[in-house]
Amino acid sequence: MRVNTLILGAGAAGLMCAANAGPNTLIIDHAKKAGEKIRISGGGRCNFTNMYCDPGNFISENKHFSKSALSRYTQWDFVDLIASHGIAYHEKTLGQLFCDGKATQLIEMFHGLLAQAGAQLWLQTSLADLTHDGSNFTATLERDGQRKTITASNVVVATGGKSIPKMGASGIGYDIAAQFGHRLTETRPALVPFTFSDAPFAPMSGTALPTRATAGGVSFDEATLFTHRGLSGPAMLQISSYWREGEEIILNLDPDNTLLKALRTQRQTSGRKQLTTELARLLPAKLVDHLTVELALTGNLADQSDARLTEITDALQAWHLKPTGTEGYRTAEVTLGGVATDKLSSQSMMSAHQHGLYFIGECVDVTGWLGGFNFQWAWASAMAAARHITAVKQ
Numbered sequence: 265m266r267v268n269t270l271i272l273g274a275g276a277a278g279l280m281c282a283a284n285a286g287p288n289t290l291i292i293d294h295a296k297k298a299g300e301k302i303r304i305s306g307g308g309r310c311n312f313t314n315m316y317c318d319p320g321n322f323i324s325e326n327k328h329f330s331k332s333a334l335s336r337y338t339q340w341d342f343v344d345l346i347a348s349h350g351i352a353y354h355e356k357t358l359g360q361l362f363c364d365g366k367a368t369q370l371i372e373m374f375h376g377l378l379a380q381a382g383a384q385l386w387l388q389t390s391l392a393d394l395t396h397d398g399s400n401f402t403a404t405l406e407r408d409g410q411r412k413t414i415t416a417s418n419v420v421v422a423t424g425g426k427s428i429p430k431m432g433a434s435g436i437g438y439d440i441a442a443q444f445g446h447r448l449t450e451t452r453p454a455l456v457p458f459t460f461s462d463a464p465f466a467p468m469s470g471t472a473l474p475t476r477a478t479a480g481g482v483s484f485d486e487a488t489l490f491t492h493r494g495l496s497g498p499a500m501l502q503i504s505s506y507w508r509e510g511e512e513i514i515l516n517l518d519p520d521n522t523l524l525k526a527l528r529t530q531r532q533t534s535g536r537k538q539l540t541t542e543l544a545r546l547l548p549a550k551l552v553d554h555l556t557v558e559l560a561l562t563g564n565l566a567d568q569s570d571a572r573l574t575e576i577t578d579a580l581q582a583w584h585l586k587p588t589g590t591e592g593y594r595t596a597e598v599t600l601g602g603v604a605t606d607k608l609s610s611q612s613m614m615s616a617h618q619h620g621l622y623f624i625g626e627c628v629d630v631t632g633w634l635g636g637f638n639f640q641w642a643w644a645s646a647m648a649a650a651r652h653i654t655a656v657k658q
């Protein structure tokens with residue numbers, strides 16, 4: 265069978281590309297259903313983009329690489345697309361846009377767009393072999409226990425990263441890149457909770473509060489959640505992309521710098537109360553319990569000098585924590601790193617080593633922050649490839 269374009273992976277990037285890559289497109293996936301990560305993301309409502317999307321929200325060896333694709337297919341283009349399909353959405357926080365209803369609406373939209381474009385979708389189909397003979401690609405696919413040979417002018421690799429192997433993640437995109445001479449940057453689980461040995465936060469599991477979290481020289485002002493296994497919540501997921509094994513996290517439990525003033529005021533009005541009782545009016549009580557020994561929080565508030573209150577609040581603003589590790593690819597929302605961008609065109613996502621070979625979405629060394637940025641990269645990089653495919657005379 266001959267196709268113009270074979271797309272490997274029917275996730276966010278692959279679906280977007282298949283809907284726009286022009287006639288005679290085949291998209292395959294080894295999973296039973298397309299777009300599984302779209303379905304489960306954002307608690308089932310998919311945080312599909314971010315109103316404030318900007319290249320600064322992405323991590324890559326080349327911080328400029330994402331600019332072209334992101335500027336030519338913006339968050340507002342995707343918003344227009346879903347609005348034109350009657351999909352309602354809302355901003356949850358910090359520009360994060362979610363579907364009002366189920367994320368499956370987005371997948372249904374893509375199924376409709378594929379049908380409209382005449383693209384074929386083969387599920388439960390895997391790639392056994394891919395070669396290029398100087399003019400065409402030949403792909404050997406396994407489907408229904410049979411091998412099928414496909415000849416294609418273009419191959420788009422949209423197989424995602426290594427996160428959540430249970431959902432079909434595989435490293436095949438990296439293998440194809442290496443086969444065609446591409447360099448890979450180091451890959452690591454990112455947007456992932458931290459683990460600690462001995463479950464130190466188990467007694468306060470479920471406690472969350474606004475924080476400023478710092479790791480690798482980068483800070484995020486978002487909520488931290490204490491869990492049985494360690495630390496989670498948006499602030500922790502964000503800095504996991506910057507943290508390296510063996511390093512500390514610095515957690516500021518008073519990011520608005522209001523505790524010292526509040527404690528001084530309470531010292532005047534409730535001086536005879538226990539310091540811990542008064543602190544528990546300002547911070548979660550279980551957290552104060554946890555810190556009582558570490559910070560030697562004893563005595564009445566009236567007993568605390570200004571110097572001592574400053575010492576306590578300074579400590580609360582710079583709590584040094586050393587995670588044992590992270591929950592890894594089992595729960596990581598994304599894979600940091602991937603196919604190095606140096607031999608990919610930022611305009612088209614096409615390989616400099618092999619004409620007609622494209623890499624899009626998460627398999628590329630472009631990783632977004634938490635908040636809809638990773639889907640926006642999937643849509644934008646997919647559109648860059650699709651536009652190039654339809655513009656190039658075959």
Ligand SMILES: Cc1cc2nc3c(=O)[nH]c(=O)nc-3n(C[C@H](O)[C@H](O)[C@H](O)COP(=O)(O)OP(=O)(O)OC[C@H]3O[C@@H](n4cnc5c(N)ncnc54)[C@H](O)[C@@H]3O)c2cc1C
Nearest residue numbers: 273275276277294301305311423424432625626636638639
């Ligand atoms: C739990 C969770 C929640 C998330 N929430 C958000 C969110 O709210 N907002 C956001 O922006 N991002 C979110 N993300 C990240 C986002 O889902 C990904 O960045 C995005 O899906 C990447 O799109 P992609 O098409 O590149 O890869 P994927 O969506 O992972 O698609 C890759 C496809 O390739 C297929 N595939 C893999 N290997 C093979 C193979 N060997 N043969 C055939 N097919 C193969 C897979 O089955 C899959 O369908 C979340 C991720 C997770 C895990």
